[in-house]
Amino acid sequence: MKANYQNDGLLIVVSGPSGVGKGTVCAALREKKTDLTYSVSATTRQPREGEEHGVNYFFETETSFKKMIQNEELIEWAQYVGNYYGTPRRFVEDTLRSGKDVLLEIDVQGAQQVKQRFSNGIFIFLLPPSIDDLRERIVGRGSETEASIHNRLGAATDEFKHVQYYDYVVINDRVEAACERIDAIITAEHCKKDRIVMMNG
Numbered sequence: 001m002k003a004n005y006q007n008d009g010l011l012i013v014v015s016g017p018s019g020v021g022k023g024t025v026c027a028a029l030r031e032k033k034t035d036l037t038y039s040v041s042a043t044t045r046q047p048r049e050g051e052e053h054g055v056n057y058f059f060e061t062e063t064s065f066k067k068m069i070q071n072e073e074l075i076e077w078a079q080y081v082g083n084y085y086g087t088p089r090r091f092v093e094d095t096l097r098s099g100k101d102v103l104l105e106i107d108v109q110g111a112q113q114v115k116q117r118f119s120n121g122i123f124i125f126l127l128p129p130s131i132d133d134l135r136e137r138i139v140g141r142g143s144e145t146e147a148s149i150h151n152r153l154g155a156a157t158d159e160f161k162h163v164q165y166y167d168y169v170v171i172n173d174r175v176e177a178a179c180e181r182i183d184a185i186i187t188a189e190h191c192k193k194d195r196i197v198m199m200n201g
């Protein structure tokens with residue numbers, strides 16, 4: 001799909017290492033900006049306590065996930081710490097075409113694939129104030145085993161190198177501040193788009 005015909009919504013991609021606060025910041029952003037449509041990802045990982053199918057994720061078996069890949073039902077997919085994650089294509093494309101902005105909260109491998117297909121997307125890299133803060137957040141969340149914490153921190157070191165491919169870096173020092181920065185980016189990008197629409201007459 002060629003993104004950003006003049007009336008299309010903006011595709012906003014928030015990425016960054018596990019535990020940086022993507023879920024927390026995006027939840028605050030969605031509350032603040034109710035006009036933003038969140039894309040629910042598919043995954044093969046087990047649901048955590050309180051997570052619901054179709055709300056947090058579409059929880060799939062490995063077989064059904066692989067079928068989605070084969071049928072090209074995913075814009076992008078990645079394997080992350082032993083599980084598959086992917087973005088359903090139809091929902092994102094239909095929502096953008098209807099003029100609404102779509103928010104993707106995905107890992108850096110997925111963001112890279114989206115960038116190749118949606119060059120006009122807005123790519124935001126969320127950074128922790130420090131690596132110690134990142135470790136504290138992953139441990140503090142209490143959802144991971146010792147091995148999973150180790151793997152996530154190992155993956156983060158590689159993920160930081162991807163910053164160069166992003167349009168913006170946002171430091172998640174305080175949730176509210178990070179949320180305001182992303183809100184400001186979206187506002188600025190809309191102004192940029194309005195300028196293009198005006199110039200094209």
Ligand SMILES: Nc1nc2c(ncn2[C@@H]2O[C@H](COP(=O)(O)OP(=O)(O)O)[C@@H](O)[C@H]2O)c(=O)[nH]1
Pocket residue numbers: 016017018019022023041042045076077078080085086087105106107108109110111
């Ligand atoms: N590529 C890709 N990554 C995703 C998708 N959905 C979630 N992720 C990322 O997969 C990683 C692991 O997610 P999850 O198991 O929910 O753990 P958490 O984000 O660390 O709480 C995180 O970096 C998510 O942002 C998706 O659709 N595609």
Ligand SMILES: Nc1ncnc2c1ncn2[C@@H]1O[C@H](COP(=O)(O)OP(=O)(O)O)[C@@H](O)[C@H]1O
Pocket residue numbers: 016017018019020021022023024025137138140141172173174175
């Ligand atoms: N700005 C912040 N300051 C302190 N703790 C935070 C902040 N943002 C998120 N957290 C905490 O860090 C942990 C990881 O956040 P989460 O949103 O699950 O990260 P991600 O989705 O990137 O894996 C959670 O316990 C969350 O409450």
